[in-house]
Amino acid sequence: MPILSDRTSSVAPRDRTPRLSYRDRETLTACAFVLPLLLFLAVLVLLPVVGTFWDSLERDVPYLPVRFVGLANYGAILRDPGFWDSVRFTFLFVAVSVPLELLLGLMIALVLNESFPGRALLRAVVLVPWAVPAAVSGRIFELIYNYSFGLANYLLQVSHLSGRPINWLGTKVGAFAAIVVADAWKTTPFVALLLLAGLTGINQDLYAQARVDRAGIFQRFVYITVPLLKPVLLVALLFRTIDALRIFDVIFVLTGGGPGGGTSALSMFAYTYFSSGDFGYGATASVLLFLWAVGFSFVTVRLARFREETL
C-alpha cells in the first residue's frame, strides 16, 4: 500500500499547525493511543520495581529512621541460612512441579485431542481448577491434608498404601509434596490447553502416513507428536517456570511457610519481612527473585518470535 509522503500531501498555507506529513501525524496518533497503557505500566509496574530496588539499599524497619545502607542488606541476606533454605525450596519446587505439570498436562491434552462422546464437556470441565482462586483451592487442599479426617489420609487408608496416616502439613517432606500437588491441580489445566492447541495444529496426514508405514501408537507419539509439539512444550515450560518461581498463594494458605520455614518460597520469605515491617530486607529478597524471573522471561521473549508482518 503506497503511503502518502510529505510532497504529495498539500498543507494549506493558512494552516497554523507545524507542517507534518500524513505519516508523521499517523505516528503521533499511534503514540497518543499507546500512551495511557505506557503510563499505567510506568507508574504501577516500572516505578514500583525501581522503588523496590531503592528500598533494598535502605534500612527501613519500624521505629527507626530510614537510613541508606548501600549493599549491606545484600551482604546480610547472602549470609542468611534462612534465605538459602528459601532459595533451595524455590528451585526444588520449580524442578519438581514444572515437569510434573507438563507431564500431567500432556496426558490430559492427549485425551482431549481424541474424539469421544462428551469431549466438549470434558474440555470445559478441565478448566474448572483454573477458575478457582488459588487461595480458595489452597483451603480445599488444607482440608484434604487434614491429619485426622482429610481426604488424602482417607484414600491412603482405604487403598492400604500406608498403614498410618501421614502428617502432610507438619513435616517438611509432607508439606513439600502437599504444595506440589495443590499447585499442580490449579495450574495443569493451563498447560493442558496450551498443549492441546499445539496438538490440534499437527497435520493429521502425518499420522495417517505413519500408520501406512506400520508405526505403532507409541512410535507415532515419540516420532511425530513429541518433536512437533516441542515449540509449544518449550513455551509452556518457560511460562510455568516463571510462574512457579513466584509461587505464593498456595503456600500462604497451606503452610504459611512452615513447618520451621521449610516451605518458605522466595515470595513467602520476602512477604514475611514486609508484613513485620522490615521493608529493606524484604525488598532485597524480592530484587533477587526479580532478577531470576527476568532472566527466564528474557529467554521466553526471545523464543516467542514476533512476526511483524501479522501486525
Place this chain on the structure above:
Amino acid sequence: MNERELKKVLLVAGVLLTVMITLGPVCYMLITALSETPDFLRPTKPLTLTLDHLLSVITADTLHLLAYTRNSLLISAAAAIISVFLASLAAYALTRLPLPRKGFFLGGVLALSMFPAISLVSYLFKLMARLGWINTYPALILPYVAWTLPVSLWILVSYFAQVPRDLDHAGRIDGASRLQILVKIILPVAAPGVFSTALLVFILAFNEFLFALMLTTDQASRTIPVGIALFEGLHGQIPWGEIMAAATITTLPVIVLTLVFQRRLVQGLTRGAVKQ
C-alpha cells in the same frame, strides 16, 4: 490386545482420571459445605446433610461475606473494563498505525507481565498508604489494570489483526477519526474477542491474592480470596463447614461463567502463546 483396544483402554482411563482429578476437590468442597461435620470420612461418622453452613455464612454480618463479594465483583469488573479499553487503544495503534519497533514494544510489555508480584507490592503499599488509598477500590483496581494490560494487549492484537483493513478504509473515507473507527467499527466487529479478553481479565483480577492481601488492612475491604484465606468463622477452631460454604458460594459463579464461556476463554488463553 490390538492397538485399537489398547488405545480405547488408555482413553477411558485418561478420561476417568481427568474427571476425578479435576472435579474431586471441588466435590469435596461442596460435600463439606453441606455436611453437618467436616469429618464425615471417618467410618464412625455418618454423613448428615444440612444447609446451616450455607445460610450462616450469608446471614452472619461479622463474616463480611457479602462485603467480600461486592468488593471482588466491583474491583474485577472495573479492572476488566479499564484494562480492555486501554489495551484496545494500544492494540489498534499496533495493528493499524505506523509505530516504530512494534515487535520490541510487544516483547517489552510481555516481559513486564513476568515480573513477580512480590517485587512490586511493597512499593505499591507505600504508594497507596501515602495517597491514603489503603482499603479503597482504586488501590486494587489500578494495580490490577497495570498487571493485566500485557495479557489484554497480546490477545487484542491478535483479534484486531484479523479484522479486515477495508473496514478502516471505509471509515476513513466517511471522515471518521481514528478513535471513532476503533469504537464504532473495530470494537463491534471484534466484540467476541473483546468480550473474552474482558472475561479473562475479570477472572484474573477476581482470583488475585498478593496485592489484595497487602493493600487491604480492614476486614470489610477484603476481596474473596483474601477473605477466604483468612476466614476465621464464628466460633474458634477451624470452621471447615463454614469455610467451604463460603468458598462454594463465592467460586461457584466463576466456575459457571468459566464453563459457559470455556471456548472463548481457552481461545484467549492460548492465543499469543501458540502460533496458529
